[in-house]
Structures are given as structure tokens and as C-alpha cells.
Amino acid sequence: MAHYRKINRNRKRPFFSQRRRGLSGVPLALFAGTILGICITLLALTFFYYDEMQGAALSLLGWAPTPTLFPSQHAEQGLVLYNQGDIERALADFEQAIQQRPNDVAYLYEYGRVLIEADQYELARELGERAIVADPDDPRGYALKARSLIWSDPGSAIPVAVSGLERDANFAPLHASLAVAYTNIGRYAEGYQRGLRATQLDPLDPFAHRAFSIPLIYTGRSSEAIAALEQAVAINPNHTAAYFELAGQYRRQNYQEMAVGIYRRILELEPGNAKAYLRICQTYAEVGEFLEGSRYCETATEIDETYAPAWQYLGQLQYNRRNYESALDSLERCVALGSVAVECYYIRGLAYYFLDQCDTAWRVLQEALQLTSQPSIIAIINEGLSGIRANCPGYENVRLPTPI
Structure with missing residues (x-):
């Protein structure tokens, strides 16, 4: 039988006292560091993802209300829609984001960019001012x-952009805006340098390439301008603004077929784009296909009955085809919509003349004279007035309002 040494227990001490060792210095530091790291991580997550974490916490507790997008979700969704070319829905999401966070510069900036794509420059300017404050x-x-401001008031846009560069000299959109603004006030060399710099700083920004195309166009470097716009389209093939600009350059180079192809691409993206139908109408007219062009102009007016330029150009084509009654109907719509385009007046006056409505023709042609200073158009108006004097009873001795 084995013999074991008897344990002599000191009953004044706890039985397990030898096994309960305290934490040494190094493990204790590691433990405290781990706890601190977890706390910092939780604080960071809470700061950057407060909206999402709040929603998750409420869901776990069973207190979550009907699902509602948080500002960050609206902004993220708006940016996705913007990149997809869905401007209208993108605007709605960004509007929701800034309603909940009205002073968030990131939301204001992205919302403003989309507004500019929708030609809402004044509201974009207001958002820019809010972001600066x-x-x-x-x-x-x-x-x-x-x-x-680069199109409506380029002189005022320049100091604003320069102030921005004092904050960040390498922010590409500031250089892009200066490229357009300098070009629009005739400082082409500076416009070119700024546009080039914008594309160098951010070669993936479509606006940088679009802005660079402006000084290239104004200095007659059409091939380079087309290349810049093709680059903008390649970066984001869902934005229609660059397509319109590219097609316009194709037309200036007499590449009408290529321009029509670009406009058709726009219609693939936005089947209800009245402006694209109008541009196809105008492109066909440039090559003398007035009947085919008229069909596209008619479609533009059907899509948007308030689109005065479509009524104007439709009236011009109808007049060219000597369909004076239809031309009058279209041009009267143009005027009724508030257009002051001189074409809606002098062509209408000539149509009245050819329909033997001399009194109305004389009045409308005189109204047209008040709307233009272009010598070529003034000459056409005066020719119409001379025709009335020669062929309408009672106007033989009426003095012309301007020299022929």
C-alpha cells in the first residue's frame, strides 16, 4: 500500500491561497489597453455611424419605428442615383438629407452639384454660400x-474660386470653374492652364474635362475639345450634359450623323428628353431635311408643351416649307409662353404678310425690330416691311422705322 505524505494544513490561512495569484504588471496593462481600445472603437463607430447604430439598437430592443432613411442613407442613395444619371430622384434624396442635416458641407456640396446638372444655378449658389458659412x-x-456663377457672372465666380484655392490649392473643381470663368471673360490662356490643371489633379472628374473643353473650343482647338468631352462621357456614360456638349461640337465640325447618334444615346438614357428631340430636329434641318426635322420638333412639343424653343424651331421649319398657317400656330405658342426670341416675332410677321394680313404683319415686324440689333435679321425685317409697302394698300407712303 502506497504511503502518502500527510498534508499539514495551516488553518489560519485559506486553503487555496497559494493558487490565487494576482495579475502581474504586464498582463494588467494589456488588459487595460484592450478595454481602452474597445471603448475608443465604440466611440468612433458611434460618431461616424450614429444613424445606423441607433437604428440597429432600436431594432434589437423591438422599439424600431417604421423604417425611415437616415441622412447618410439619403445622401448615399442620392449619389448613386446621380452617377446613374437619375437627376430627379437624386435631387429628392439630397433634399431629404439636408433637411435633416442643414449644415453638413458634404451634403450641401453634392446636392448643389446635382442642382447644377438640372440647370438650377441660383439654388446651387445659395447652397454654396451656406456651405461656406x-x-x-x-x-x-x-x-x-x-x-x-461661371456662366451668368464669370467675373464674380473668379474671386470666389480664388478664395477656395487659398484653402486648398489642389482642389480640382476650383481650377475647373476658373477654366470656364476665365474663358468667358476672354482670358483664354489662363482658362486653358486652369482646365489642364483640373484634369491633372483629378483625371476621373467629368467636370474637369468638360471645363477644359471650353478654352479649347474658344481657341479653335476643336479636335482637342472633342477628345476632352469624349473623355468626360467615358468616365460617366450616364450624364446627359456632356453628351449635349459633345454633340454640339460634332455639329460644329459638320459631323451631323455622329451628333444624331449622340442625341439618340441621350434618348436611351432619358426617353422623354424634349431637348434631345429638339437638337435632332435642328441637326436634320442643318442638312436640309426640313420634313424629318419637323417630326422631331413636333415630338418635343408633345413631350413638353411649355418648351418654347421647340415651338420656335417647329414654326421656323413650317415657314421654310411654306406652311404659313401651321407656322403661325407654332410661333404664337412660342410668344404665349413668354419667349422673347426674335425668331418668334419676325418669322411670324412674315407669315402674316404672305397670308395677306398686312396690318398684323406690319405691327409684328415692328415689334421684332425692338428685340434685335443683329444686322442680318434687321435686313430681313426691313425686306418684309418693304414688301408690305409695295403690295399692301394704304402702306405706300408709310415710312420705314429703320433705314433699309
């Missing part, structure tokens, strides 16, 4: 405001 050191507010 929210964070004067963020270049995005200056870039948005400058871009909203």
Missing part, C-alpha cells in the same frame, strides 16, 4: 458657389 475652411462651398 458652415465651414469657411472647406473648399467645397467655394467650388459650388463659383461653379454656379
Whole structure:
């Protein structure tokens, strides 16, 4: 039988006291560091993903309300829609985002960019100003405001963009806006340099390439401008603005067939785009196909009955085909919609003349004279007035309002 040494227990000490060792210095530091790291991570996640974490927490507790998108989700969805070319729905999402976070510069900037694509420059300018107030050191507010002004007030856009560059000298959209603004005030060399710099800083920004095309166009470098616009289209094939600009350059180079192909691409993206139908109408007219062009203009007016330029050009084509009654109907619609395009007046006056409505023709042609200073158009109007004097009773001795 084995013999074991008897354990002599000191009953004044706990039985397991020898096995309960305290944490040494190094493990304790590791433990404290781990806990601190977890706390910092949770704080960071809470800061950057507060909306999402709040929703998840409420769902776990069974308190979640009817699902509602948070501002970050609206903004993310708006950006996706924008890149897909769905401008209308993108605007709706960004509007929701800034309603919930009205001073978020990122949301204001992205919303403003979409507004510009929708030709809502004034509202984009207001958002740019709000972004500058929210964070004067963020270049995005200056870039948005400058871009909203480059066509309507390029002289004012320039100092805004320069102020933005003082915050970030390498922010490509500021250089892009300066490229357009400088070109629009005749400073072509500076416009070219700024446009080139924009494409170098951000070669994946479609706006940089579109802006670079402007000084190239104005300085007669059409092939390079077309290349820049083709690059913009290649980067984002879902934005119609670059397509319109590219097709316009094709037309200037007498590549009408290529231009029509681009407009048809726009209609694939936006089947109800009245402007694209109008541009096809005009392109056919440029090659003398007035009847085919008229069909596209008619479609444009059917899509948007308030689109005055479509009524104007339809009236011009109808007049060219000597369909004076239809031309009058179209041009009267143009005027009724508030257009002050001189074509809606002087062509209408000539149509009245050929329909032997001399009194109305004389009045409308005189109205047209008040709307233009172009010598070529004034000459056409005066020719019409001379025809009335020669062929309409009672006008033989009426003095012409301007020299022939």
C-alpha cells in the first residue's frame, strides 16, 4: 500500500491561497489597453455611424419605428442615383438629407452639384454660400458657389474660386470653374492652364474635362475639345450634359450623323428628353431635311408643351416649307409662353404678310425690330416691311422705322 505524505494544513490561512495569484504588471496593462481600445472603437463607430447604430439598437430592443432613411442613407442613395444619371430622384434624396442635416458641407456640396446638372444655378449658389458659412475652411462651398456663377457672372465666380484655392490649392473643381470663368471673360490662356490643371489633379472628374473643353473650343482647338468631352462621357456614360456638349461640337465640325447618334444615346438614357428631340430636329434641318426635322420638333412639343424653343424651331421649319398657317400656330405658342426670341416675332410677321394680313404683319415686324440689333435679321425685317409697302394698300407712303 502506497504511503502518502500527510498534508499539514495551516488553518489560519485559506486553503487555496497559494493558487490565487494576482495579475502581474504586464498582463494588467494589456488588459487595460484592450478595454481602452474597445471603448475608443465604440466611440468612433458611434460618431461616424450614429444613424445606423441607433437604428440597429432600436431594432434589437423591438422599439424600431417604421423604417425611415437616415441622412447618410439619403445622401448615399442620392449619389448613386446621380452617377446613374437619375437627376430627379437624386435631387429628392439630397433634399431629404439636408433637411435633416442643414449644415453638413458634404451634403450641401453634392446636392448643389446635382442642382447644377438640372440647370438650377441660383439654388446651387445659395447652397454654396451656406456651405461656406458652415465651414469657411472647406473648399467645397467655394467650388459650388463659383461653379454656379461661371456662366451668368464669370467675373464674380473668379474671386470666389480664388478664395477656395487659398484653402486648398489642389482642389480640382476650383481650377475647373476658373477654366470656364476665365474663358468667358476672354482670358483664354489662363482658362486653358486652369482646365489642364483640373484634369491633372483629378483625371476621373467629368467636370474637369468638360471645363477644359471650353478654352479649347474658344481657341479653335476643336479636335482637342472633342477628345476632352469624349473623355468626360467615358468616365460617366450616364450624364446627359456632356453628351449635349459633345454633340454640339460634332455639329460644329459638320459631323451631323455622329451628333444624331449622340442625341439618340441621350434618348436611351432619358426617353422623354424634349431637348434631345429638339437638337435632332435642328441637326436634320442643318442638312436640309426640313420634313424629318419637323417630326422631331413636333415630338418635343408633345413631350413638353411649355418648351418654347421647340415651338420656335417647329414654326421656323413650317415657314421654310411654306406652311404659313401651321407656322403661325407654332410661333404664337412660342410668344404665349413668354419667349422673347426674335425668331418668334419676325418669322411670324412674315407669315402674316404672305397670308395677306398686312396690318398684323406690319405691327409684328415692328415689334421684332425692338428685340434685335443683329444686322442680318434687321435686313430681313426691313425686306418684309418693304414688301408690305409695295403690295399692301394704304402702306405706300408709310415710312420705314429703320433705314433699309
